[in-house]
Amino acid sequence: MEERKLENRAPLQWGDLDPYRRGRTHVGMWAWLLQRVSAICIVIFLTLHIIFTYKPFLQFMLLLTVAFHAALGLRVILLDCNLADVKQQRKLIYWLLGIGLAVVLLVWGIVY
Numbered sequence: 001m002e003e004r005k006l007e008n009r010a011p012l013q014w015g016d017l018d019p020y021r022r023g024r025t026h027v028g029m030w031a032w033l034l035q036r037v038s039a040i041c042i043v044i045f046l047t048l049h050i051i052f053t054y055k056p057f058l059q060f061m062l063l064l065t066v067a068f069h070a071a072l073g074l075r076v077i078l079l080d081c082n083l084a085d086v087k088q089q090r091k092l093i094y095w096l097l098g099i100g101l102a103v104v105l106l107v108w109g110i111v112y
Helices: 027-051 054-079 086-111
Strands: none
Touching: 027 054, 027 086, 054 086
């Protein structure tokens, strides 16, 4: 087998930009970050839902955001309890988001 040489480069200094940062970032970090953003969106949509009582668009966005947040929360539970393999995390995210979207559309179709 041929050995691959790794390019040695100086470590990044404060303020340096890594051009490969996005490509090297683990999918779990993006899921974590998006779950935090969705939590903020839930608070915003819930506040708007309370202020503007019956607005179907706000209700749909709240339901969609809660489903997104719940799907990513289930990912964390499955990984923490060793019920899913960390190596299959990307597929797990896609499947859980797909199931969450299907549930949202099913609930929305029943309600409206």
